[in-house]
Each structure stands twice: as C-alpha cells, then as structure tokens.
Amino acid sequence: MGLDSAMLQALGAAFFFGTGLVLTNIGFRWAAPLQGGTISIATTAVLFLVLSPIVVDWDQWNLTGALIFAVVGLFYPALVNLLTFEGNRQVGPSITGAMGNLTPLFAVLFAIALLGEAPGLLQIIAIIVILLGVSLMTVSRESGGARWPLIALLLPLVAALFRGLGQPVVKIGLDFWASPFAAVAIGYIVSTFLLLTVCVVSKAKPLHNLERRGVAWFIMVGLCHSVANFLLYRSLAEASITVVAPLVASYPITTLILSRLFIRNTLITWGVALGVVVTVGGVVLLLRG
Numbered sequence: 001m002g003l004d005s006a007m008l009q010a011l012g013a014a015f016f017f018g019t020g021l022v023l024t025n026i027g028f029r030w031a032a033p034l035q036g037g038t039i040s041i042a043t044t045a046v047l048f049l050v051l052s053p054i055v056v057d058w059d060q061w062n063l064t065g066a067l068i069f070a071v072v073g074l075f076y077p078a079l080v081n082l083l084t085f086e087g088n089r090q091v092g093p094s095i096t097g098a099m100g101n102l103t104p105l106f107a108v109l110f111a112i113a114l115l116g117e118a119p120g121l122l123q124i125i126a127i128i129v130i131l132l133g134v135s136l137m138t139v140s141r142e143s144g145g146a147r148w149p150l151i152a153l154l155l156p157l158v159a160a161l162f163r164g165l166g167q168p169v170v171k172i173g174l175d176f177w178a179s180p181f182a183a184v185a186i187g188y189i190v191s192t193f194l195l196l197t198v199c200v201v202s203k204a205k206p207l208h209n210l211e212r213r214g215v216a217w218f219i220m221v222g223l224c225h226s227v228a229n230f231l232l233y234r235s236l237a238e239a240s241i242t243v244v245a246p247l248v249a250s251y252p253i254t255t256l257i258l259s260r261l262f263i264r265n266t267l268i269t270w271g272v273a274l275g276v277v278v279t280v281g282g283v284v285l286l287l288r289g
Helices: 003-027 033-055 063-075 078-091 093-100 103-115 121-139 150-176 180-201 212-238 241-248 252-262 270-288
Strands: none
Touching: 003 033, 003 212, 003 241, 003 252, 033 078, 033 180, 033 212, 063 078, 063 150, 063 180, 078 150, 078 180, 093 150, 103 121, 103 150, 103 241, 121 241, 121 252, 121 270, 150 180, 150 212, 150 241, 180 212, 212 241, 241 270, 252 270
16 A cells, blocks of 8 residues: 555545535435434444444554544534534535635644644645635535625634544544544544434424435435545545645535536536636646655
8 A cells, every 4th residue: 555545545535525415415405404414424433333343453452543533523524514514504505615625725734733744845736726626616606695794704614624633633543543444433423422412402303304315315425425534544544634635625526527417407617617627637736746
C-alpha cells in the first residue's frame, strides 16, 4: 500500500460520498432531515458493529486510539449533520454547500497545526484549484434570494470546521490503533447514541411515523457512507491530509453527474460545467504532484 493506493481510495470515498448525497436528496421526499440522518448513521453503526468481530484485529486494541475515535464521534458525523441540516434550512443549500467547501482548507490547516504536515507548492496550487472548482459548482446554483441573518452563516461554517478537524484527529487515533474499520465503527456508534438522544428528547418525536420508503432510501445512504468513510480512513492511514482532503472534496462531481441522470429537472449551468473542469484539473494536478 502506498501513496497511489491512498489517492485511489480517497477518490473512491469521494464517489460514495457524492452518491450518498444524491440518495439523500431522493430520501428527503419521504423523511425529514433528522429522521434520515439518524437512520443512515445508525445503519453504518450497526453494519460495522456486526462485522467488527470478524474484521477488526482485536489483538491490536488500543484504549487511547479507541477514545480518540469516540471523541470524533461526538462531532462527526452527528453534530456536523445537525449543523448542516439547520444551516440548509436557514440559509439554503447553495450557501451551505459553499461553506462546506472550506472543509479541505480546515483539514489542511489542522493537519499543519496538529501533525506538522507542510504541503508543497504544487500541492498548495492544486488545493486552491480544487477549492475554486468545487465553489463554482456550488455557488453557481440558484440560492432563491431569501433573506437570512448573517449569524446563520456560522452553522455551515462550524460544520465545515468540525468536518475538517475530524480528519487529522482520526489520523492521530490511527497512529495508536491502525484500524480504519474500528475508527468508523466507534465514531458512528457514538454519533448514533447522540442522535437517538436528540430524537428522544425532541418534542417533535422525529422517529415516530416513519415511512418505509424513507427508511429504505436512508439505509442505502448509510451503506454508501459506510464504504466512503472506510475508504477515507484507510487513505488517511496511508497518506497525508494535504493529499486526501482535497481529493475527497471533489465529491460534488459525482453528485452532479448522478443528479443529472436520476433526478428530474437537474440543470447543469455553464458555471457548474466550468467548476467540474476546474475541479478535475485540480485533482489531476494533485495526483501528478
């Protein structure tokens, strides 16, 4: 396993994250965001918990690593999902997506601060190009012109910050316990308990009156995220954040292509098309570097 393998796994993670987002948009026809988030995250937790006795090498068990994975589970994916959903409700998907594009930037900054990683000049250029391309894909969409308080920007911004923080923290945990499978399992189990607690204390009782079609779609979302996060954590174990984070951030390309194929009335504007070209160029530049 080397750098090339890590890059391919990061691109694979991007593909499944993008696929999961398309399935999420379809699933929202029959389930509310909190319902869908809880079902998808619980699906991943249950799947990895069931497979863990077979897949995880328990002889390598490390308490420090397990605790680090659990800490990550407190904010990713549970808290990140809640902030993103609420941000989407208040400021719309375009602004939320644009703020989410800052995730690889935060990941790289935290990697520099926590791990001492220093990207080279070509990597810096590639990261900037990818951020620009993904931003073009997102900002080019219609935002609807709704008015919202400026402080509402903090919701998607903090979500991006936590999502970026999760990658270097997981990488630290993998230094103690080199098991990407255990990292996903422990983090998602903690996140599941957190979301279930929110559902129980909520007056709306979001887990009541679930529609079967909504449950089915978000189970598929959970399966996509299972593969995506496993590939992400494997790539983190083999390569630097400065390489992995920008490649994973290219997931909107998959989202746009699959949305165009399977969701009616999906338009691809010139701005979006330009964003795809720029993002692909950044990815190629990063791979060559």
